Amino acid sequence: MKINHAVRRKLLQFIAFGCSNAHLLNFKGGRIYTGKWKQFCNPGLNCYSCPAAGFACPIGALQAVNGSMQFSFSFYVTGMLLAFGILLGRAVCGWLCPFGLLQELIHKIPSPKRHLKKGFLYIKYVMLVVFVLILPVAVTDYMGTGKPAFCQYICPAGTLEGGLFLLAAHESLRNAVGALFSLKMAVLIVTLIGCIFFYRFFCRVLCPLGAIYGLCNKISIFHLEVDSHKCIGCGKCKEICKMEVDPVKAPDSAECIRCGACADACPTKAVCLGFSTKCGKTLP
Amino acid sequence: MVNNKTKLLIRTAGLITACAFIIYGFTRGEAGVVLNKAVNICLECIGLG
Ligand code: SF4
Numbered sequence: 001m002k003i004n005h006a007v008r009r010k011l012l013q014f015i016a017f018g019c020s021n022a023h024l025l026n027f028k029g030g031r032i033y034t035g036k037w038k039q040f041c042n043p044g045l046n047c048y049s050c051p052a053a054g055f056a057c058p059i060g061a062l063q064a065v066n067g068s069m070q071f072s073f074s075f076y077v078t079g080m081l082l083a084f085g086i087l088l089g090r091a092v093c094g095w096l097c098p099f100g101l102l103q104e105l106i107h108k109i110p111s112p113k114r115h116l117k118k119g120f121l122y123i124k125y126v127m128l129v130v131f132v133l134i135l136p137v138a139v140t141d142y143m144g145t146g147k148p149a150f151c152q153y154i155c156p157a158g159t160l161e162g163g164l165f166l167l168a169a170h171e172s173l174r175n176a177v178g179a180l181f182s183l184k185m186a187v188l189i190v191t192l193i194g195c196i197f198f199y200r201f202f203c204r205v206l207c208p209l210g211a212i213y214g215l216c217n218k219i220s221i222f223h224l225e226v227d228s229h230k231c232i233g234c235g236k237c238k239e240i241c242k243m244e245v246d247p248v249k250a251p252d253s254a255e256c257i258r259c260g261a262c263a264d265a266c267p268t269k270a271v272c273l274g275f276s277t278k279c280g281k282t283l284p
Numbered sequence: 285m286v287n288n289k290t291k292l293l294i295r296t297a298g299l300i301t302a303c304a305f306i307i308y309g310f311t312r313g314e315a316g317v318v319l320n321k322a323v324n325i326c327l328e329c330i331g332l333g
C-alpha cells in the first residue's frame with residue numbers, strides 16, 4: 001500500500017507535537033520545564049510558558065533578545081530561523097508546527113467552511129514588522145528593556161497553551177488577571193472561532209513565523225514543482241488546496257504549507273514535493 | 285537553469301550565514317538570554333505582563 005502525503009504528514013505532525021511538548025507531567029502542579037534544552041528554538045510556534053514545552057518559542061525568543069538590555073539584534077535566533085527557513089520553508093508549518101496541528105483539528109468541527117479575502121493575508125507581515133521587530137526594540141523602560149509586544153498583546157498560543165493552564169493551577173496568577181488578559185482572551189476566542197470557519201485562520205492572518213517561513217518558500221530546499229509536460233490543466237490541485245494556492249501558477253507561494261494535498265490529488269502525478277528535483281520545468 | 289543556479293547560490297550563502305549567525309550569537313551569550321526567558325513563566329505570554 002502506498003502511503004500518501006496526507007497520512008505521512010498527519011503522523012509527523014503528531015510526532016512533532018509530542019517532541020515539542022514532552023513534559024506532560026508538568027501540567028500537574030502547573031510547573032514549566034526549566035532544563036537546558038530551552039535555549040534551543042522549536043521550529044514551529046509553541047509557547048515556552050506551556051507546562052509541557054521542551055524548547056523555546058522562536059518568536060518569543062527573538063523578541064526577548066532584541067528587547068534585552070545587552071542586545072538589540074539576535075544573531076542566534078535569526079540564524080536558527082534562517083536555517084529552518086532555507087531547509088524547509090513553510091513545510092515547518094505544514095508538518096512540524098504544534099499550533100498548526102491544533103488549528104487543523106479545530107477546523108474539523110462541522111460548520112460551513114469559508115474562503116478568506118486576500119487582503120487578510122497581509123496582516124501577518126504587519127504583525128512581524130510592528131509587533132515582533134519594531135516595538136520590542138523601540139519601546140523600552142528606564143533600564144532599556146523592551147517588552148515582547150506580540151506575546152503581550154496578540155499571541156493566542158501563549159494564552160491557550162500557557163495562560164489557561166497556569167492560571168487554573170495558581171491562585172496568585174488568577175488574582176493578577178486584568179484588562180490585558182481580557183484582550184488576549186478576546187484574540188484567542190476570535191482565533192478559535194476563525195479556525196472553525198477558515199482553514200488555519202491564525203497561520204494565514206496573524207502568525208509572524210508563518211510570514212518569515214513564507215518568504216523563505218521562494219528559496220527553500222524542500223520545495224514543490226509542477227511538471228509542465230505531465231500537467232493536463234485539470235485544476236484539481238487548485239481545487240483541493242485549503243490554503244487557496246494555485247500550485248501550477250505559484251509553486252513558491254508564501255501561503256503554501258507544503259502539505260502535499262495537491263500532489264495526492266493530481267491525476268497525472270505532475271506535482272512533486274520534496275528535497276530533490278523530480279519534476280521537469282515548472283509552468284511559467 | 286540559471287534560475288536553479290541562482291537558487292543554489294542563495295541557499296548555500298543563506299545556510300552559511302545562518303550557521304555563522306548561530307555561532308556568533310551563541311558565543312556572545314544570546315542563548316543565555318533565551319534560556320533565562322524560557323525557563324521562567326513569561327507574564328506577557330500568559331496575558332498578565
Ligand atoms: S503559520 Fe505559525 S502557527 Fe501556523 S503553522 Fe506556521 S508557525 Fe505554526
Ligand code: SF4
Pocket residue numbers: 224240241242243244245246247255256257258259260261262263
Ligand atoms: S499548494 Fe499544494 S502543498 Fe501547497 S498548501 Fe496547497 S495543497 Fe498544500
